[in-house]
Amino acid sequence: MNIKDFLKELSNSTSVSGYESNITNNIVNVFSKYSDKIDYDQLGSIIAIKKGVNNFSNLKIMLAAHVDEIGLMVKDFDDSGTIRFTSIGGIDPRTLVAQEVIVHGKKELFGVIGTTPPHLQDKDKSDDAFKMNDLYIDVGYDKDEVKKIISIGDIITIKRNFTELQGGSVTGKALDDKAGIVTMLQCAKELMKLNHEADIYFVSTIQEEVGTRGAITSTYKINPDIGIAIDVGFGRTPELDKSQSLEIKGGPGITIGGNIHPNLRQKLVDTAEEYNIPYQFEVESGPTGTDARSIQISRAGIPSLLISLPLRYMHTSVETIHMEDIKKSGNLIARFISEITSDNLEGYLCY
C-alpha cells in the first residue's frame, strides 16, 4: 500500500488511547505483507516480525510507533441534552471550540462543540480562553434520546478528513503518531530490498499518550538488542525557537541525550551521511516524551534511539507533516538496520 494512502486510512480512523483495537486489523492487513509473523502483547500492542538472514545469534531490533491518538471522553449530560466531556491525553481546550465531532456510542453520532453565545458573555472576557468546562457537545437530540445512544465513558473524536496541502504536505488529525506507523511501513518496504541479519519487530504500541504503556509491555515481551522509537517532533513555526523545533522537509530528527545510546546514535548519523539522507538534531537531556523513555529502562536496560518526524501544530486537529520526511526517516532506519550485525553490534554498545 502507498504510504500516503495508509496515512490517510489511519488518520481518518479512530484509535483513542484504550480503544486502539478499532484499527488493529488495518495495521495487521498492511504489515503482514512485509513480515513473517504477527504477534501481540497482553495489552494489545501489535507486533509484526520480519525475520533476518543467517540470524544465528538471535539479534533483535525493535521499532516502536504508537497507534493510539488523543481524544475526548463523555463525562456527563445537561438537561438540554448536551454532553460534557474531558480529554484523553493533552489537549488545549482552545483548539476544541466550534469543532465537529463524532461521539462513539452504541452508534456514531455527529455533533458540534458549542460555547456560551457571545451576547451572554461579559464584554471584558473576550480575551479569556474557553476552558474545558465552558464547552459542550450538541448532537441534536434531547437528553432522553441522547442517553439511549451515549453512555458516560464513551469516547469522542474530532471529525476531520485527511487532506493533501501543497507539495507533499498533508494535514489531518492524529498524525501523531500514525505518521510513525507509516514510517515503519516505509522502513519495512525498504527492507524488502536490503539484507538484514536481525529479526525486526515492528511494534504499534498502545496507550503512549497516557503514559507510554504499550512500550513497557511490548519491550518486555520482545527483549530487543536495540529499541528505536519513532514519534513526531515539534515542526518549526514562527512562535517556536529554532532550538526547540525541527525544520519541515529537513529530514528525520535524530535525538541526542540521556535517553539515547550515544554510539548507536553516531552510527545513525554516519549512516545518514553515507546515504546522503538529510537529518537534523533534537536534544533532550532526560527521558523523552516518547516510547523511548520506557524502552530504555525495560528489563536490564535496552539501548535506545529516537527518530522524530517534524510535525506542525501537534495535538491539534490540523496537524501537518511532509511525506518526504516520513519517507526519508523510513529509509534511514532501514539502512541503519541493514548495517547492524551481531559482529559489529558489540563494538557499538561498548561504553
Added chain:
Amino acid sequence: MLLKRLTEASGVSGNEKEVRDIIIDEIKDYVDDYEIDKIGNIIVHKKGMKNGPKLLLAAHMDEVGLMVSDIKDSGLIKFITVGGIDKRVLVSKRVNIGKNKIPGVIGAKPIHLQKPDERKKALDLKQLYIDIGTYSKEETEKLIKIGDYITFDSDYVEFGDNLIKAKALDDRVGCSILIKLLQSDIEYDLYASFTVMEEVGLRGAGPAAFKVNPDISIILEGTTCADLSDIDEHLKATKLGDGPAISLIDKTTYFDKELRKLLVNVAKENNINFQYRKTSVGGNDSGSIHLLKEGSKTIAISVPCRNIHSPINVMNKLDYEDTSKLLELYLRKIFEGGIK
C-alpha cells in the same frame, strides 16, 4: 439540494459572486425582471395578478469570513476577519482560500510547549496564520494573493433530530426561503433583493431598497440562538424548534408594531409555531432599509441558528419549513388588505 449548494458556496462579504450565480440560475425562469445593481445586489420583480402595498423581501447573500492581508517570508499567510467573528473559533480549523479554494489550516502552538498561563488567554489574530503547505513566500505567491477571500471549510451535514450543520446559514437560509417563494406560483406582485455586505455594516440593502422604494419590507434572516447548556429561560435569545423568530427590536431597528401584530395573528390563526427574538443585540438589513428616504415599515422573520458566525451554524429543518409557511400566509394576509 438548494440549501447545501448555497451554504457550500463561498460568499464572504464583498465577494458574493458564487452565491449570486447560484441564485440567478435558480430564479431567472420564474421572475419577470432581475438585475444586478451597481454594487452587486440582485434586484428582482415578480409581477403578480394581485396588487397591494409595494413589498420588498430581502435576504443577504454574504457570510462572515477572512481575507488575506500578508504573505510572510516563511510562506505562511496572515489574515484579517471580515464581519463579526469571535477570534476564539478560528484555532485548529481548516479553511479554503481564493477562487481555487486552496486548502489551508489555522494551527496553534503545541500544548507541550505552552506555559499553563498561556492557555488562559485567547489567541489573538496577530498570533494566528494560515499554512497551506508551502515553505517560502514565492511558493505561496504562486497560489495566493493579498486580498483573497477565505471561507471556513465546513460541509452541509444533516444530523440529530431534524438538524442541519453548515457554514453561512446566516443568511443562506433566508436566500433559500426567498428563492423557493419566487419559484412558487404565488399571485402577488413582489420585489425581492438578495443583498451584498450585510455582515460589514448593512451596506448593500440601502441601495437595493432605494431602487425599489418599497412601502413595506420583510427581512428574512438566520439569527442568533442560545438555548443549550442549561441557561436561564429568559436568556434564550431564540430556541431551535420553536419556529420562526419575530424581531421586536435590535441594535439597528425598532420593527413596525402593526406589521408585527398582524404577523403574530397570522401565526396564531394558522397554528404555526413562532417565537419572539428575545434579545436586542445584533442587527440586519432592516437597519438600512427603514431609514431610506422618508422611512418605511419593516419586519424581520428569522430562522434560529446556533453557533452563528462560526463554521458550525446549526438550524432546525422544521423552523425553516414553518418560516416559509408563515411567510406565505402573511403575504396573503397583506394582499387581502390586512395592511392599508
